[in-house]
Amino acid sequence: MSESPEVHISSSTTVLPAIKSWELFLADQGRSPYTIKAFLGDLNLLASYLSPDTTIGSISTNDLNRFLNWLQKERNVPCSPKSLARRITSLKAFFRWLAQSGRIAGDPAEKVVQQSVISPIPQVLSDEEQEKLVQAAMQHRNAQKPDARPYTLFMLLLTTGIKKGECLALNLNHVDLENPSGKVLFVRYSSSGSRYKERKIALTNDWVEAFKEYLEQYKPSDQVFPWSPRRLEYLLEDLGKETGLIKHLSFDMCRWTCALNDWKSGEDRDQIRQKLGISKIQWREVSLKLRQLAGEQLSA
Numbered sequence: 001m002s003e004s005p006e007v008h009i010s011s012s013t014t015v016l017p018a019i020k021s022w023e024l025f026l027a028d029q030g031r032s033p034y035t036i037k038a039f040l041g042d043l044n045l046l047a048s049y050l051s052p053d054t055t056i057g058s059i060s061t062n063d064l065n066r067f068l069n070w071l072q073k074e075r076n077v078p079c080s081p082k083s084l085a086r087r088i089t090s091l092k093a094f095f096r097w098l099a100q101s102g103r104i105a106g107d108p109a110e111k112v113v114q115q116s117v118i119s120p121i122p123q124v125l126s127d128e129e130q131e132k133l134v135q136a137a138m139q140h141r142n143a144q145k146p147d148a149r150p151y152t153l154f155m156l157l158l159t160t161g162i163k164k165g166e167c168l169a170l171n172l173n174h175v176d177l178e179n180p181s182g183k184v185l186f187v188r189y190s191s192s193g194s195r196y197k198e199r200k201i202a203l204t205n206d207w208v209e210a211f212k213e214y215l216e217q218y219k220p221s222d223q224v225f226p227w228s229p230r231r232l233e234y235l236l237e238d239l240g241k242e243t244g245l246i247k248h249l250s251f252d253m254c255r256w257t258c259a260l261n262d263w264k265s266g267e268d269r270d271q272i273r274q275k276l277g278i279s280k281i282q283w284r285e286v287s288l289k290l291r292q293l294a295g296e297q298l299s300a
Contacts, residue, residue, distance in 0.1 A: 009103045011057025015047045018056045018103070022094055032194060042090035045071070056098055061108045064091055068112070088114055089281075121289055122256040123247055130158065130257065132243040141210060148213040150239050153225065153232060155210065157251060160185055160201045161258035161276055164251035167232070170224040175203070175211065183208050187277060197277040256293070263290045 009021045019040065026036045049067050050059070071079045071087065079087075095109035125133070137151035157167065166187050174186045183203040189195055203211075220226050233250065240249035247253065255276070262272045272290075273283045 009056075009098075011104050012055050013103070014053060014055055015043075015050055015059075016052075018098065019043045019047060019094070022097060025097065030195065032191065038086065039090045039093065042087040043094055045087070046091065057104050059095075059108050061111050064095075064109055064112050085114070088112060119285075121292055123253055124257045124260050124293055125247070125249075125253060129243070129245060129247070133239055133245070133249070136239055136242045141213065146213065146217065148210050148217055150235055151210045152207070152214040153235055154239060154254070155204075155207050156185075157254035158258055158261075159204055159207060161255045161262075162187060162201070163255060163277075164229060164232075166277075167225065167251065168223075168229060171222055172220065172224060175224065177208060196279070199274060199277050201275055256289075259286070260290055260293050264294055 009018050013021075022043070023036060023040055026039065046064075046067055049070055050063070068084070068088065072084060091112060092109045092114070095104070095107050098104045099107035099110075133154060134151075137154050140147045140149075141151045153167075156162070162170075162185075169188070170185075171188075174188060176184050176186065183205070185201045185203055187197070187199050187201065189198055225232055236249045236251070236254075240247070259272055259276060262275070263269075269287065273280070273286075276286070278286060
């Protein structure tokens with residue numbers, strides 16, 4: 001069996017072949033094509049900045065800092081704080097791989113200062129707002145012509161924290177009501193690069209009862225919610241309007257509210273991360289926002 005191309009990379013290799021080798025490594029690791037494309041775009045910028053004959057073993061921390069300064073002040077192309085932060089992450093990942101795999105003696109990106117960009121704090125539902133929404137959904141469920149759909153959708157989002165795309169992708173066989181250790185929801189991904197997001201989330205008995213009513217009323221054959229994304233968004237929006245909610249009730253708001261509820265109840269922090277299906281790197285920003293939403297004092 002022939003060796004993979006990245007084996008032949010050494011400190012005397014120039015930048016572009018090393019980037020190509022890293023691309024093959026990332027693909028072999030099952031990384032998302034979108035992630036790989038972003039990484040390569042950032043590293044190709046570095047290659048265009050450096051001399052074509054620059055070897056990976058000769059690149060210093062000062063070289064990388066000068067490159068970052070060029071991106072911000074000399075390239076004459078806007079570089080937002082978010083883009084800069086991502087490009088630093090790309091540099092660190094690339095040179096960490098080179099150093100850890102023995103291609104270069106030291107990691108020049110290790111001392112490059114990471115610049116975090118925190119997006120705005122998300123809106124969440126208060127306890128009172130959640131209670132009003134649950135009551136409104138229950139009214140539909142108990143109406144003269146019962147409709148369990150609003151309750152089933154809203155409470156699934158509020159208790160599992162799944163994203164809109166994950167909700168739309170749910171099939172009936174993703175809901176296991178026969179599991180001897182408890183009824184669970186399986187979040188699945190068809191793309192191999194997203195398999196790390198797959199997870200199993202416990203379902204409440206109350207939701208399961210509503211789900212059974214929903215199945216009897218709508219009789220879905222494959223998808224759990226066989227409607228367009230916009231139709232489901234309208235269902236949430238209508239529920240919000242019925243309660244006089246000023247905020248715009250959305251999938252994302254339900255997801256953040258679920259995470260905050262778990263956080264405030266003292267749920268294990270890594271369990272929350274796994275329930276949300278996010279990486280440890282993403283969790284840094286998410287956990288900071290949850291601390292702020294919970295009103296915790298942040299250390300200086």
